[in-house]
Amino acid sequence: QVQLVESGGGLVQAGDSLRLSCATSGRSFSNYAMGWFRQAPGNSREFVAAISGNGGSTYYADSVKGRFTISRDNAKNTVYLQMNSLKPEDTAAYYCAARETLYSNVYYFSEDGYRFWGQGTQVTVSS
DSSP: OOOEEEEOOEEEETTOOEEEEEEEOSSOGGGEEEEEEEEOTTSOOEEEEEEOTTSOOEEEOTTTTTTEEEEEETTTTEEEEEEOSOOGGGOEEEEEEEEEOSOTTOOOOSSTTOOEEOOOEEEEEEO
């Protein structure tokens, strides 16, 4: 069982930056591909970014590419989402998710297969 706890959300102005963290429990963190997803009110949950278990491969939604960076520290069992140049349309609850995988260099951008989810952290960007 893996538990995930997100932190770092808040209220910021357009153009500001935030760094979200997702701390995980359990063993063998590097055996898990990680992803960030978000859900705005009235919308379905959408993919934001993903990273492979070894951190060597990453993938981003077009809407955040060039502004957000996903990274991980396997020694600290933590994954991060650095968000720069935030826009009002980035306002959402952000969730991290973990998917166990045999392939350390593969990321996953579909919600399918992500077995473990955090409780979410709210990001609000004012214009």
